[in-house]
Amino acid sequence: MAKWESVASINQTGATIRLPNFCNLGVMLRSLVIVNVLIAAAAVVRTGSYTDFAFEFVTLAALAEPVLLASLLALCAGRRWLHAIGYVPALAALAVFEVAAAWVVTQALGSLIPDRRAESFFNVAFVTLFATGCTLAYFDLRARALTPALAEARIQALQARIRPHFLYNSINAVLGLMRSEPRRAERALEDMADLFRVLMADNRTLAPIADEIELTRQYLAIESLRLGDRLKIAWRLERMPADALVPPLILQPLVENAVYHGIEPSQEGGEIAIEVAREGPEVAVTLTNPFPGEGRHAAGNRMAVANIRERLQLHFDAEASMKAEVRDGVYRTAIRLPYITAAS
Amino acid sequence: MLAEGAVTRILIADDEAPARARLRDLLDECRPEFALAIVDEARNGREALEVVNRERVDVALLDIRMPEMDGLEAARHIAGMAQPPSIIFTTAFDAYAIKAFEVNAIDYLLKPIRRERLLAALRKSRGGSPVSRDALDAAANQPRRHLSVHDRGRIHLVPIADVLYLRAELKYVTVRTAEREHVVEESLTRLEEEFEKAFVRVHRNCLVARSAIAGFERTAGESESGWVVVIRATGEKLPVSRRQSGVVKQFR
Numbered sequence: 001m002a003k004w005e006s007v008a009s010i011n012q013t014g015a016t017i018r019l020p021n022f023c024n025l026g027v028m029l030r031s032l033v034i035v036n037v038l039i040a041a042a043a044v045v046r047t048g049s050y051t052d053f054a055f056e057f058v059t060l061a062a063l064a065e066p067v068l069l070a071s072l073l074a075l076c077a078g079r080r081w082l083h084a085i086g087y088v089p090a091l092a093a094l095a096v097f098e099v100a101a102a103w104v105v106t107q108a109l110g111s112l113i114p115d116r117r118a119e120s121f122f123n124v125a126f127v128t129l130f131a132t133g134c135t136l137a138y139f140d141l142r143a144r145a146l147t148p149a150l151a152e153a154r155i156q157a158l159q160a161r162i163r164p165h166f167l168y169n170s171i172n173a174v175l176g177l178m179r180s181e182p183r184r185a186e187r188a189l190e191d192m193a194d195l196f197r198v199l200m201a202d203n204r205t206l207a208p209i210a211d212e213i214e215l216t217r218q219y220l221a222i223e224s225l226r227l228g229d230r231l232k233i234a235w236r237l238e239r240m241p242a243d244a245l246v247p248p249l250i251l252q253p254l255v256e257n258a259v260y261h262g263i264e265p266s267q268e269g270g271e272i273a274i275e276v277a278r279e280g281p282e283v284a285v286t287l288t289n290p291f292p293g294e295g296r297h298a299a300g301n302r303m304a305v306a307n308i309r310e311r312l313q314l315h316f317d318a319e320a321s322m323k324a325e326v327r328d329g330v331y332r333t334a335i336r337l338p339y340i341t342a343a344s
Numbered sequence: 345m346l347a348e349g350a351v352t353r354i355l356i357a358d359d360e361a362p363a364r365a366r367l368r369d370l371l372d373e374c375r376p377e378f379a380l381a382i383v384d385e386a387r388n389g390r391e392a393l394e395v396v397n398r399e400r401v402d403v404a405l406l407d408i409r410m411p412e413m414d415g416l417e418a419a420r421h422i423a424g425m426a427q428p429p430s431i432i433f434t435t436a437f438d439a440y441a442i443k444a445f446e447v448n449a450i451d452y453l454l455k456p457i458r459r460e461r462l463l464a465a466l467r468k469s470r471g472g473s474p475v476s477r478d479a480l481d482a483a484a485n486q487p488r489r490h491l492s493v494h495d496r497g498r499i500h501l502v503p504i505a506d507v508l509y510l511r512a513e514l515k516y517v518t519v520r521t522a523e524r525e526h527v528v529e530e531s532l533t534r535l536e537e538e539f540e541k542a543f544v545r546v547h548r549n550c551l552v553a554r555s556a557i558a559g560f561e562r563t564a565g566e567s568e569s570g571w572v573v574v575i576r577a578t579g580e581k582l583p584v585s586r587r588q589s590g591v592v593k594q595f596r
Contacts, residue, residue, distance in 0.1 A: 164437035168436035172360075172366060172436055
């Protein structure tokens, strides 16, 4: 497990959370937005008219953008080292790097811009550190705001997952088989034990997708006892990268929804198709099930979907997505998340 | 009410085979203390009604969540019979239904069911009066998908989707489908509440299915509002009352 922790740095609780993962696209985008807003604000303060503002903004941006991009690259490349040395030393190292970068950039580019004195070293250092401070303060506040949410999400995950409907129906099915088919009943109890072990585990760190597939298979084995021929399953895993890391319980709750809404309301039943495929830098997980389009919606199901969406966002920010659509009586859920392995 | 010592005839309705097997086992174990016979098994509410039509049933064990027709709707149709069987609901978990059953004093058993509880429920069903239609209606949280016509002890189902309009006569309601007319013992007001999404009132004595409305026509004389509603499929024209004339605007 220890190997993945640097990847899943956002999900750790406590003091280690404070420097965000700058390799994450969402974090980079947020930094870019914050710094550019600050540049615009500086330009407003320094100029009077609109035309002056535009010129000032472009000039400042030309100076600031290279520093910002260099800093982001350095933060991404050096994140393991920065994590290792602790938050305060990491901030000091960052400050030294940025002031140096800013000085180099102003010296190199300042002379290229006509009719303008080179900025004083003090100005450059102050502005750079101010922008860095604002950005990091934002991420620190954001991390603090999300930490309780993460703990909450975990509790919610537990409550949403151990669905009474599934638990009691499964126990009842096992009791029904006990006399006539004791071997199948034993097998079902073993599957349930495995399933509940994962459901009750600490699920904050990423785990290989192969584990999630195995868990989903065990879950479906239990449901097959109850539903018999009504439940048909098609696995499409030829293009699955077995080593891809995903948040645990990202597929099983969706399959549970598919059984509850897609299979159980129909006497003939139907097919649930599960496809996992690597698509370039991403992993695509696609689930389809029949959509009878009626019946009451249990609150627990909406909660499960909201919970998965939330955990995807906590782990991958803007780089992961989840979409659901109904077309021609088929309900289709598609998840895309970045392809990450324990080695990467 | 059954005579002392008579064999109680039981119907099991559940969509899951292991759940039915479990109930069979339990009922077998109740036999030494309670004279019973398992009449048949059903996989959904519709099949349960078929069994009730075919055989004499004293007690129906109905699972709540079943495909095609759930246990609650089946019970509402059964409760309209002249001599309905007792109904015992079974459920693994249904927070809504359980609460509604408590409020309306309807008996239910939680799965997994214990032999002792099943036995107690069976004994109670012999003594008590069957659960009322009103209590079942109050416990239901969604409209039925069928109306039931009771004819010489048999239940005939009319899908709501086939109904063109409902018209109140003196003591009953006429149900009009494209093919024929049926008579049900229901109150038009209650039907209006239950099917408010699919039906619209055009007159004190008439509800028309929204999907059955072909259009409205001006007319002289026979309608107090001056409008009649034209029914798709049959072409019938029904008067719109002055009070309900707002309906015409809704559809134009």
